[in-house]
Each structure stands twice: as structure tokens, then as C-alpha cells.
Amino acid sequence: xxxxxxxxxxxxxxxxxxxxxxxxxxxxxxxxxxxxxxxxxxxxxxxxxxxxxxxxxxxxxxxxxxxxxxxxxxxxxxxxxxxxxxxxxxxxxxxxxxxxxxxxxxxxxxxxxxxxxxxxxxxxxxxxxxxxxxxxxxxxxxxxxxxxxxxxxxxxxxxxxxxxxxxxxxxxxxxxxxxxxxxxxxxxxxxxxxxxxxxxxxxxxxxxxxxxxxxxxxxxxxxxxxxxxxxxxxxxxxxxxxxxxxxxxxxxxxxxxxxxxxxxxxxxxxxxxxxxxxxxxxxxxxxx
Amino acid sequence: xxxxxxxxxxxxxxxxxxxxxxxxxxxxxxxxxxxxxxxxxxxxxxxxxxxxxxxxxxxxxxxxxxxxxxxxxxxxxxxxxxxxxxxxxxxxxxxxxxxxxxxxxxxxxxxxxxxxxxxxxxx
Numbered sequence: 001x002x003x004x005x006x007x008x009x010x011x012x013x014x015x016x017x018x019x020x021x022x023x024x025x026x027x028x029x030x031x032x033x034x035x036x037x038x039x040x041x042x043x044x045x046x047x048x049x050x051x052x053x054x055x056x057x058x059x060x061x062x063x064x065x066x067x068x069x070x071x072x073x074x075x076x077x078x079x080x081x082x083x084x085x086x087x088x089x090x091x092x093x094x095x096x097x098x099x100x101x102x103x104x105x106x107x108x109x110x111x112x113x114x115x116x117x118x119x120x121x122x123x124x125x126x127x128x129x130x131x132x133x134x135x136x137x138x139x140x141x142x143x144x145x146x147x148x149x150x151x152x153x154x155x156x157x158x159x160x161x162x163x164x165x166x167x168x169x170x171x172x173x174x175x176x177x178x179x180x181x182x183x184x185x186x187x188x189x190x191x192x193x194x195x196x197x198x199x200x201x202x203x204x205x206x207x208x209x210x211x212x213x214x215x216x217x218x219x220x221x222x223x224x225x226x227x228x229x230x231x232x233x234x235x236x237x238x239x240x241x242x243x244x245x246x247x248x249x250x251x252x253x254x255x256x257x258x259x260x261x262x263x264x265x266x267x268x269x270x271x272x273x274x275x276x277x278x279x280x281x282x283x284x285x286x287x288x
Numbered sequence: 289x290x291x292x293x294x295x296x297x298x299x300x301x302x303x304x305x306x307x308x309x310x311x312x313x314x315x316x317x318x319x320x321x322x323x324x325x326x327x328x329x330x331x332x333x334x335x336x337x338x339x340x341x342x343x344x345x346x347x348x349x350x351x352x353x354x355x356x357x358x359x360x361x362x363x364x365x366x367x368x369x370x371x372x373x374x375x376x377x378x379x380x381x382x383x384x385x386x387x388x389x390x391x392x393x394x395x396x397x398x399x400x401x402x403x404x405x406x407x408x409x410x411x
Contacts, residue, residue: 195364202384230367235360235382235389260378 008125009059011110016056022106024048027099039089047082052103054078064128067135076139083140087147096144100137104130164190166197173274174203174236175267179212187223191230198236205274206231209267211242221256228261237277239263241270292324292393293317293355294386297332306342313346317353324393325350328386330361340375347380356396358382360389 012019027044054075061071079100086096107129115122164186169175176194180186194206208227213220228238241264243251251258264270275282293316295309317325327346332339347357360383370377383389 191368192364195367198384199364202388204384204388226371229376230364230371233359233367233370233377233382234362234364235384 007114007121008064008107008111008129009056011114012052012056012059012107015110016052019103019106019110020049020052022109023052023103026102026105039086047099051075051078051082051099055103064132067132067139075136079136079140080143083144084147087144087151093141093144097137097141100133100140104133160186160189164193166193168197168201168203169207169271170275170278170280172202172204172278173271174198174201174206175209175271176206177209177212177267181215182213182220182223184219184223187220187227191227194227195230195234198231198234203236205237205239205277207239207241207267207270207274209242209270210240210247211244211267213247216247216250216254218254218256221251221254221258225256225258225261237262239270239274241265241267291322291397292326292390293320293322294326294328296328299331300334301332301339301342303338306339310342310346310349314349314353317350317355322355323397325355325357326386326389326393327357327359328361328389329359329366330363330385332366333363335366335369337373337375340370340373340377344375344377344380347377351379356381356393358389358392361385 024045027048028041058071058075063069063071066072067076082099083096086099108126111122111125111129115125164176164178167175167177174194174197176190178190182190194208197203198206208224210216210224216224224240228240231238239262240258243263243265262270262273264273272282293313295313297309299305301309313325316322327343329343343359347359350357358381359377362382381392383392
């Protein structure tokens with residue numbers, strides 16, 4: 001057992017440069033197919049060299065069956081960075097995993113010649129190498145996936161923030177045009193940003209425009225009412241505008257009480273009443 | 289401040305303090321015959337359901353003693369908390385800051401007696 005195990009490690013050490021050049025050739029052939037231009041030949045070469053170096057060191061010191069061990073730390077980190085970067089650069093998961101898997105063939109070939117006399121040892125070593133590289137490949141894919149998920153999460157967050165602007169319509173009048181479905185986390189952000197802006201601007205009236213909200217259910221209505229109440233507690237009045245016929249029907253059918261809340265059909269109407277409440281009026285400029 | 293009382297809450301309210309405030313304020317209103325009370329809670333950063341209820345009941349008591357009460361300067365976080373606690377303080381008038389609160393108070397007290405005071409009623 002011990003003798004065969006040391007053979008992979010020895011082979012990698014002995015033939016490092018040959019394995020590296022063969023592996024790089026394979027890699028470059030794969031890269032050329034889809035993501036050429038994103039990553040340069042020198043980059044591939046240096047990444048392969050770096051990984052093989054770490055791989056060799058880990059092999060020499062470490063346990064081949066356990067890639068979670070401390071010996072594999074450096075190799076794992078390097079692979080993690082690599083697959084995260086490739087994820088960003090637009091490589092597919094299989095292309096990313098191929099980075100590791102394509103190392104199999106060069107080492108296997110060497111193993112074959114080395115173990116030419118001993119079929120048993122060859123089988124064992126092949127088994128070990130396959131398991132090891134499979135694990136490393138899976139690890140790469142996992143990191144790739146996590147990287148992608150991070151991107152998605154960040155975009156969701158960005159969208160949340162982008163889609164809830166609070167705009168100042170006039171001195172003392174804020175408008176909050178809501179677009180898209182209202183769920184709990186979004187309403188929370190909406191509420192917070194609205195209240196903060198009320199404090200900042202000292203606005204007395206806030207118009208919540210729900211023209212862009214496709215459907216209203218009890219939960220959404222609840223959220224709206226909460227926002228209105230919170231604004232009232234701060235000393236600002238809320239007007240809800242942009243209620244479409246279907247939404248009006250739904251609200252009444254659901255039995256949601258919108259009493260005490262001023263509602264207007266359009267943003268223009270809401271703005272007009274807001275101006276009136278502040279004692280302002282709009283008049284045509286008279287160019288006599 | 290003339291016929292108005294101004295209460296500023298500077299520290300975080302705990303239950304006993306709220307009760308003391310309630311006693312002091314009601315005594316003060318009946319002693320001075322104040323017509324309006326402003327409660328400035330802009331320094332209040334933490335509320336619980338008890339304090340929320342206290343604010344509502346202090347406002348209610350002042351109203352019975354014929355003084356209009358306005359809660360001013362509530363922090364966004366406090367407002368959100370109260371709403372989440374299900375306290376909408378529906379009987380309490382609010383304003384953004386002391387200035388605006390005073391304006392509302394003046395408007396309220398200018399309306400003739402016997403009529404439901406409404407700052408925004410227009411003829």
C-alpha cells in the first residue's frame with residue numbers, strides 16, 4: 001500500500017515539467033473553444049504551474065484521501081480563487097471543473113508506464129488518483145456555484161435598493177413610486193427609506209404611488225397600511241395613489257380597511273390635494 | 289411657554305419614569321390650565337409596548353383635561369417599532385418637529401370652541 005501510494009507523489013515530482021506541459025496543452029485546447037480572449041495563454045500556464053506545484057507539495061506531505069486536511073489548504077485556496085474568478089469571467093461550470101479533470105490524463109499516462117509490470121498497483125493508484133482529482137474537481141464546482149450565488153444575491157440587493165426611490169416633488173411633499181411586487185423585505189426597506197427621507201426633508205405629506213404594483217393581496221395591503229401608519233406617527237400624512245380598478249376591487253373584496261387613508265386615482269390628483277393641504281396653488285402664468 | 293406645555297424626553301424611558309411623567313404632566317396641566325401640550329420624543333430611541341401605550345394614554349389624559357396633545361419628533365425606528373407592535377396611536381396627533389407641532393397647536397386652538405378642531409378644515 002505505502003509503496004504504491006508514494007508512487008503518484010514521486011511521479012508528479014519526477015515528471016513535473018512534462019506533466020505540466022502536457023496538461024497546459026490540454027487546457028489551452030479546451031480554453032480555445034469557448035472563452036478565448038477572456039483568459040490568456042500565459043495566465044493558463046501560470047495557473048497550471050502554480051496549482052501543480054501546490055499539488056505536488058500537498059501530495060508529498062499529505063493524505064491523499066482527505067482534501068480537507070491542512071496539507072491541502074494552499075491548493076484548496078488556490079483552486080477556490082481560480083474558480084471564483086472563472087465564474088466572474090463567464091466560464092461554464094464544466095469548463096471550470098475541467099481545469100482539474102484534465103490533469104488526470106497526463107498523470108495517468110506516467111502511472112501506466114511506471115506500473116507497467118504490476119497491474120494490481122496500477123489499478124490501485126489509478127483509483128486513488130481518480131478519487132483525489134474528482135474531489136478537487138467537485139470542490140471547484142462547489143466554489144464556482146457559491147460565487148455565482150453571491151453574484152445573484154448582490155444583484156437582488158441592488159434591485160431592492162434601486163427599485164424604491166423616494167423623490168421630492170415639492171417642498172414638503174415626497175413621492176414614493178412603487179414598482180413590482182411588494183413583499184415583506186421590500187416593504188421594510190421602503191418604509192425605512194421613506195421615514196428617513198421624511199426626517200431629512202421635513203416633508204409633511206408623502207404620496208405612495210402604487211401604479212406599478214401588479215397585484216395586491218392582504219399581506220401587501222397590510223404592509224401599505226403599516227407604512228402609512230408609521231409615517232403618520234412621525235407626523236407626516238400619507239396619500240395612496242395610482243389604485244387601478246382591479247386593485248380597488250381586490251381591496252374591497254379582501255375586506256381590507258383603508259379608512260383614514262386618503263386615496264386618489266392618479267398621482268396628479270394626489271399631488272393636487274397635497275398642494276392644497278399645504279396651502280399652495282398652481283396657476284397659469286400670466287404673460288400680459 | 290404661555291398656554292402651552294413642552295415636555296422633552298431626554299433619556300431612554302423606563303417604566304417608572306413614564307409613570308412619573310404621567311403624574312407630573314397631569315398635575316401640571318391642571319395647575320397651569322395649559323391648552324396645549326407638546327411631547328418631544330426626538331431623543332427617544334428605544335420603545336417597548338408599555339412606553340408606546342404610555343404615550344397614547346398620556347395624550348388621552350391631557351385631552352380629557354382639555355389640552356390638545358401633539359407628539360413630535362418621533363424617530364423612524366421608533367415609528368416602525370410601534371407599528372410592528374400593533375400600536376397605531378390612532379388618537380394621538382403627531383408632527384415632525386417642535387416648530388411644526390407649535391404651528392399645529394396654534395391652528396387647533398384658534399378654532400372656535402364647540403367645533404371639532406381640525407387644522408386643515410377649509411370653508
